[in-house]
Amino acid sequence: MKILVPVKRVIDYNVKPRVKADGTGVDLANVKMSMNPFDEIAVEEALRLREKGAATEVIAVSVGPAKATETLRTALAMGADRAILVQTDDEVEPLAVAKILKAIADAEAPGLVILGKQAIDDDSNQTGQMLAALMGRPQGTFANEVTVEGDSVTVKREIDGGLETVKLSLPAIVTTDLRLNEPRYASLPNIMKAKSKPLDTKSPADYGVDTAPRLKTVKVNEPPVRQAGIKVADVDELVGKLKALGIA
Amino acid sequence: MKTLVLVEHDNSSVKDATLSTVTAASKLGEVHLLVAGKGCAGVADAAAKIAGVGKVHLADDAAYEHQLAENLAPLIVDLMGHHDAFLAPATTTGKNVAPRVAALLDVMQVSEIIGIEGDKTFVRPIYAGNAIATVESSDPKLVITVRGTAFDKAASEGGAGTVEAVSGAGDAGLSTFQGSELAKSERPELTSAKVIVSGGRALKDSETFKELIFPLADKLNAGVGASRAAVDAGYVPNDFQVGQTGKIVAPEVYIAVGISGAIQHLAGMKDSKTIIAINKDEDAPIFQVADIGLVGDLFKIVPELTGKL
Ligand SMILES: Cc1cc2nc3c(=O)[nH]c(=O)nc-3n(C[C@H](O)[C@H](O)[C@H](O)COP(=O)(O)OP(=O)(O)OC[C@H]3O[C@@H](n4cnc5c(N)ncnc54)[C@H](O)[C@@H]3O)c2cc1C
Ligand SMILES: Nc1ncnc2c1ncn2[C@@H]1O[C@H](COP(=O)(O)O)[C@@H](O)[C@H]1O
Numbered sequence: 001m002k003i004l005v006p007v008k009r010v011i012d013y014n015v016k017p018r019v020k021a022d023g024t025g026v027d028l029a030n031v032k033m034s035m036n037p038f039d040e041i042a043v044e045e046a047l048r049l050r051e052k053g054a055a056t057e058v059i060a061v062s063v064g065p066a067k068a069t070e071t072l073r074t075a076l077a078m079g080a081d082r083a084i085l086v087q088t089d090d091e092v093e094p095l096a097v098a099k100i101l102k103a104i105a106d107a108e109a110p111g112l113v114i115l116g117k118q119a120i121d122d123d124s125n126q127t128g129q130m131l132a133a134l135m136g137r138p139q140g141t142f143a144n145e146v147t148v149e150g151d152s153v154t155v156k157r158e159i160d161g162g163l164e165t166v167k168l169s170l171p172a173i174v175t176t177d178l179r180l181n182e183p184r185y186a187s188l189p190n191i192m193k194a195k196s197k198p199l200d201t202k203s204p205a206d207y208g209v210d211t212a213p214r215l216k217t218v219k220v221n222e223p224p225v226r227q228a229g230i231k232v233a234d235v236d237e238l239v240g241k242l243k244a245l246g247i248a
Numbered sequence: 249m250k251t252l253v254l255v256e257h258d259n260s261s262v263k264d265a266t267l268s269t270v271t272a273a274s275k276l277g278e279v280h281l282l283v284a285g286k287g288c289a290g291v292a293d294a295a296a297k298i299a300g301v302g303k304v305h306l307a308d309d310a311a312y313e314h315q316l317a318e319n320l321a322p323l324i325v326d327l328m329g330h331h332d333a334f335l336a337p338a339t340t341t342g343k344n345v346a347p348r349v350a351a352l353l354d355v356m357q358v359s360e361i362i363g364i365e366g367d368k369t370f371v372r373p374i375y376a377g378n379a380i381a382t383v384e385s386s387d388p389k390l391v392i393t394v395r396g397t398a399f400d401k402a403a404s405e406g407g408a409g410t411v412e413a414v415s416g417a418g419d420a421g422l423s424t425f426q427g428s429e430l431a432k433s434e435r436p437e438l439t440s441a442k443v444i445v446s447g448g449r450a451l452k453d454s455e456t457f458k459e460l461i462f463p464l465a466d467k468l469n470a471g472v473g474a475s476r477a478a479v480d481a482g483y484v485p486n487d488f489q490v491g492q493t494g495k496i497v498a499p500e501v502y503i504a505v506g507i508s509g510a511i512q513h514l515a516g517m518k519d520s521k522t523i524i525a526i527n528k529d530e531d532a533p534i535f536q537v538a539d540i541g542l543v544g545d546l547f548k549i550v551p552e553l554t555g556k557l
Contacts, residue, residue: 016511017375026379095356118493123374124359129347138318138422141344158486159340165426178476179486214356218382226518229539235552238542245522247443247468247501248557
């Protein structure tokens, strides 16, 4: 069984994003970029399934600019077998990403596609569910535990009330939540090895997908800033404040 | 515009998240609801009483009992034949189902909106709330998830909707529900609590978290939240997590205990009316957003505070 893992190049999660002065977006010039953290978890899960013998090949895919090659090399250094870059300088929305992934899945016939639950830049939380719809296959979103057995996968999901378990017939789509695993670091020898692993470059047109955006960004603003308040000296003063707020 | 709102429920009662979604939908036009579940006629009757609601579509079938997206999405797509917009609360249920509907309709979903500026123009946070985008949809139909804290709750009484049974294709045969482990708690639910006490990594372990945070929360009749670090370390279950990728809360008072204030945490709570922080590090980023701060050791402060309330 092959596993397809879509990975997105996003602003590093440690960087505080700044809105551009002209209100057109977030300033990404000279900002550290990394693999979307949920996608690292997805790569890790795919590798563990391969190591357990449940999968034979792990293919990383990214839709993005030439620089997304770095993100794919990171996936390869972690242990993915090969990679596909669908190169475009346009911003591609989740629906179009899902269409490209659908075309790749049609060609590669993976048993599982493991995505992040959410890209930390657009915070959309859509692509995996959309891909599942386009493929007509089941979805196990916000996965906390993934078990492949025969022709099905059991997914324990993180939901608002706690945890829920669903059983899906393969092929299936899984999206990762934070507690699924702790991603490994790529070792130096593996980073070197990754340089010679196969990486194909394609374009959205190769898959016949129109990436014209459906949502037009009218403007991007700074959120309202909160002012730091006061410091109280001790617990008694804090109790007084809580009383003034009417909650104590 | 005719809107269809997914009612969030547990087959016995309507969940609060539905009410703010109804408010958002009513800004766009006529509000119809979908109650899909098993043995959920009572939910539909209750939903029909929500102020401003017209028709309530009731799909009562074992296939919808657990809100499996594979079964729900085709039903919703059918109903979208005569609706212009589908809105779901941005809960784990809504986030699971809505994008599946959007893709089947070939529509780009507008996720987690916090404002409506026109029939097709919406405001939503991106980059963990560090930027606020205004976007305009060019799709013929709309699929939207709604952040509950951004819209007032519609009144749960006073409406005079009519319930109409609908049937869908039922079980798509792709997925089955196996079980759930739902936390039972007497405390107020996080997303509707007036006061929240949240604990971070500094709480050491599950016992310490329970001994320090729970009694303080009980004194204040508060819900209990946590940072990701506290959840990852196993102090409390996943459904306690507040933040960019956890729950979004906006209580009257949010008390952060031993939480540093990473942007991912702030994303989930910075719309709280009053933020109180207890942290031993006076330079912790949480103090940049806190209205009231107390610098010191939580192991001393929290028991003293609980004792004095
Ligand atoms: C993709 C992604 C998603 C994320 N999503 C979320 C999310 O939704 N929610 C979330 O919370 N985080 C999230 N995070 C994690 C976030 O980046 C931080 O790591 C996390 O919030 C830190 O938790 P903390 O403040 O409890 O721990 P720490 O950062 O370790 O802070 C502990 C604090 O406790 C204080 N302290 C220690 N001892 C004491 C004491 N005795 N008395 C008083 N104070 C003390 C310290 O001064 C420190 O400020 C996410 C991260 C990533 C990469
Ligand atoms: N441009 C992209 N290239 C590769 N994968 C992507 C891309 N955009 C989204 N994804 C995948 O979809 C997940 C959810 O993204 P989103 O729906 O944008 O929040 C991410 O965690 C990735 O796994």
